[in-house]
């Protein structure tokens with residue numbers, strides 16, 4: 001079904017913000033759409049090979065670039081001027097490809113202007129920038145089950161129809177495919193009176209995902225177990241914006257979710273996972289999320305969901321997972337970072 005999302009007033013305000021109001025990252029009023037974290041060395045090296053004009057118009061809030069990318073087909077939702085797309089283009093290599101979708105022609109024009117430059121630099125051309133809406137990827141020409149990885153950097157919060165965005169993501173992902181995205185989250189629902197404020201919308205605050213509603217939305221979209229990889233607090237900085245919306249606490253989060261049939265609680269089937277240390281950028285340990293660090297060659301008990309994430313996805317080549325789910329041993333002790341039951345580094349428990 002095709003939906004006319006171009007008529008949405010929120011989309012209009014966002015398009016105006018990213019075409020007319022902002023001309024570089026320096027024009028942003030807060031740090032919400034502006035990643036402060038230093039990238040890991042392999043991403044820093046790839047970034048050094050991206051054109052300066054592309055980098056000047058970067059408005060992301062995180063680093064949605066996972067491991068094990070070679071040969072993958074990647075879709076970047078709200079690719080903007082293409083910074084992440086050009087980093088990913090290097091990591092997927094000549095046998096992979098990166099499709100960027102964005103609704104703002106001015107941003108796409110920057111991305112497209114430098115396609116030839118990047119192709120000459122990399123030695124191959126594997127990027128494709130398309131005008132379109134993340135709520136309607138079919139019209140942007142993305143077929144069912146055609147993508148290994150969907151990434152997005154500070155875009156989902158800007159959508160007036162988030163359930164459609166997640167429905168489209170899980171439609172286009174291949175079975176076992178991954179969604180890995182960074183976005184702005186809030187610790188509460190933002191009052192309706194602020195949802196149309198063009199600056200709060202454009203700065204990625206008004207549409208920020210309330211964490212509990214996000215969990216519900218993912219469950220409704222068919223993903224019962226999305227994992228937070230990283231969280232950083234956002235300082236609003238601007239006194240005007242602080243006055244309007246400073247009652248809420250905002251975080252930038254990177255989240256991963258898989259197109260897999262998972263359970264809504266972690267269950268114990270006695271399964272064990274061992275990371276082989278075979279990802280070049282992660283020789284000593286691999287972090288699945290903020291409470292699962294797999295040390296190379298160290299066996300770790302895992303719940304059924306984690307076992308599936310490591311054995312039925314592109315990470316399978318890098319893990320040995322033993323056991324199956326024929327015998328159930330009860331609920332798996334499961335808690336994220338900072339809670340009493342969270343995993344220590346001992347390798348004795350997971351989840």
Ligand SMILES: C[S@@+](CC[C@H](N)C(=O)[O-])C[C@H]1O[C@@H](n2cnc3c(N)ncnc32)[C@H](O)[C@@H]1O
Pocket residue numbers: 011014015018033057058059060061077078079080081082083084101102103104107132133134135152153154155158159160204
């Ligand atoms: C905060 S910027 C981030 C751009 C890019 N991901 C980056 O990291 O530089 C948001 C981008 O999402 C695009 N966008 C927002 N809502 C969209 C929608 N519903 N469909 C397609 N693109 C959208 C905007 O045009 C803008 O380029």
